[in-house]
Structure formats: C-alpha cells, structure tokens
Amino acid sequence: MTSAAYLDWNATAPLRPEARDALVAALDLDGNPSSVHGFGRAARKVVERAREQVAAVAGADPVAVIFTGGATEANATVVAGVGRSRVLASAVEHDSVLAAGVADGPAVETVPVGPDGRIDLEALDRALAVDPTPALVSLMAVNNETGVIQPVGAAAAIARRHGALVHCDAVQAPGRIALSMGDLGIDALTLSAHKMGGPKGVGAIVLAHPDVAVSPLLRGGGQERRRRAGTENVAAIAGFGAAAEACVADLAVMPELARRRDALEAAIRAACPDAPVWGEGAPRVAPVSCLGMPEVAAETQLMAFDLAGIAVSAGSACSSGKVAASHVLTAMGAGAAAGQAVRVSFGATTPVEALDRFAAAWADLWHRRRRRGEAA
DSSP, X not given: OOOOEEOBTTTOOOOOHHHHHHHHHHHTOOSOTTOOSHXXXXXXXHXXXXXXXXHHHHTOOGGGEEEESOHHHHHHHHXXXXXXXXXXXXXTSOHHHHTTOOTTSOOOEEEOBOTTSOBOHHHHHHHHHHOOSOEXXXXXXXXXXXXXXXXXXXXXXXXXXXXXXXXXXXXXXXXXXXXXHHHHTOSEEEEEGGGTTSOSSOEEEEESSTTOOOOOSSOSSOHHHHTSOSOOOHHHHHHHHHHHHHHGGGGGGHHHHHHXXXXXXXXXXXXXXXXOEETTTSOBOTXXXXXXXXXXXXXXXXXXXXXXXXXXXXXXXXXXXXOOOOHHHHHXXXXXXXXXXXXXXXXXXXXXXXXXXXXXXXHHHHHHHHHHHHHO
C-alpha cells in the first residue's frame, strides 16, 4: 500500500524529533514554574531556556518573549493590547488579525494588495496620512496561503513616519527566511510552535524590547511578567523552544526546496498551461505553492487528492469544516478563481516522490474533468 503524502506543512508541520524529546522530558517535571521550591525552579529553568531559544529565532531579547496558547491568542493580544484605537492590516492577513479588532472600537481597516499579493505601500502611506489617529499597522512576514514574502521593513518605515506601531505575524517565516526584529524595525512579532515543527497549542509574542506596552488579554495571575495570566504549559513550551532552535538549520536547504517547488509548478503547467500559480511574480518562501485548477472547485480537488492519499489545503486550516473562496486570492483579484486553488506546502523531510505523486494526481484530475466537460 502506498503511504500517504503529507503536503500541508503550513497548516501544521510534523513534530520534530528534537521537539518531541524536549516535550516528553518536560512531562516528567512535577513543579509549577511559579513555585519557589526546587520542583518549581526546575520547571522554571525549562521555560526560561525555551524563552531564550524562541527569542533567538526572532533576533530578540528573551525578556521580551511572552508565551501564549497559540498565534491566534498572540495576534489578538497585540492588536487589542497596544493601546491604538486604529488598526490597519493588509487585506491578505490571517483571520486572527482581521477579526481581532479593538474592543468597542472600529473594525480593522484593510490595505489593498497588488495582483502579486504584496501590500500596496503607497496605499498604506495614504491611509496613514489621511487620519492622524495613533495607529497600529499589522503586516505578516509570509502569507500562509501563497508563500508570498511581504515588504515588512518598507511598510514599517512608512508606519514610523506617521507615528504608527508595527506588528508582524511571522508564523510562516521561521526556518524559511531569516528574521531580525531590529532589521525589520517592528514593535511586536508573533509566532506559533506547530508551524515550525513544535507542539500544537503554544505560541509567543516577541516584543522589540521588554518595555513595549501590551495589555494582557488574559488576567488573573502574575505569569509572564503579568503580561499573560495562567500557568505556563511547560511541556509544550519546551517543545516550542527546541523546534525554534532546530528550524534555523532549515535555511540551508531552502534553495533545494525552491528547486523542487519550481519543478512541481512546471509539471502542473505541462498538464495545463493555463493553471495559475498565485503569487509567482513576488518573492516567495521556497516550500509553498498555491495552484489553481481552472473551472474545478477547490473542494472537489481536496476530496480527490484525499482519496489519492495526498493531504493539501485550500485557504486557511483555521477554517476547517468549510471550503470557501480564499479571501487572500480574492484580494489579489482572482475573481471566481479564488475558489479553485489548493495550497501545497512541504519541508526538508518531504520525499520528492510525494510531490511527484501530487503532480500526477493533479494532472489526472484535470484531464478527467476536461474530458467530462468535452463530453457534456
């Protein structure tokens, strides 16, 4: 029996061995990391070591790392907690940013993107200039659906001229592009463990410096320097730290993964020259491809690939249970084609054969659907 092909790393990456080992080892710790006795101090040591590892992947000070229950919580905390009543975000941000808003305040204002999926910097400049209200600008490092790399540094420079704070959802960046908060000129960055091969259910806010003011979303305890209440998930945090440290080595294999992505897209285009590759005109991370199949609904594609033992996604995995037209592709001007694309995402340990299987399955489905259309 042919093994399944897992090509949905952007939804969740396979757990790294280093993360598994760290997580399992931490499960044997009995102490609460807030306790002052020896058991508590042992748990605290694990948490603080992970804090250093996560800070390193973002080029930040460990004291400026706040552990959360995931990136959705981290994004919501930043958007609602930095004290800005006006929030601007690119139209292709993750729903956890677009839906966050400010309590009792206006909805997030969206800034358009071009056909390549990158934010319109002139539109951002105009939007900030037209209203002097102190603002927060939120711009992701890497789009979760297309792999497009956003010009965060350039956007941050514009925001600075208008006195705005800048947040970057960097969930899809670690191990794929180098991260440096200082180089980007941003105030806050958010991360998710399971996107980089760590355990699910843990994330982080990383601040440019420890004194950046962020009001806690969860209150009632003094954990995380009173910036996020609740006993830390020591085991998950340990796995997070190990994954953050290990993922940096993946940067060395990105050129090879880019070659594999390009070969995959060439195979799709050989089967259907009109198949769109969304975001191909922009800088992209290597192991992500958003592929359209003309006139074939994404839901139909997903079912066919699943039956073939191939796991891919359409849109965001956080919208599980429904397959709707992608708001990302809609913002890029895809029109009806926004509901006809699937995302292939993979990593360093993905066998080349898995991508070959997907290309063959894609071509088979395309030709079957075309023959059916011609016979109708």
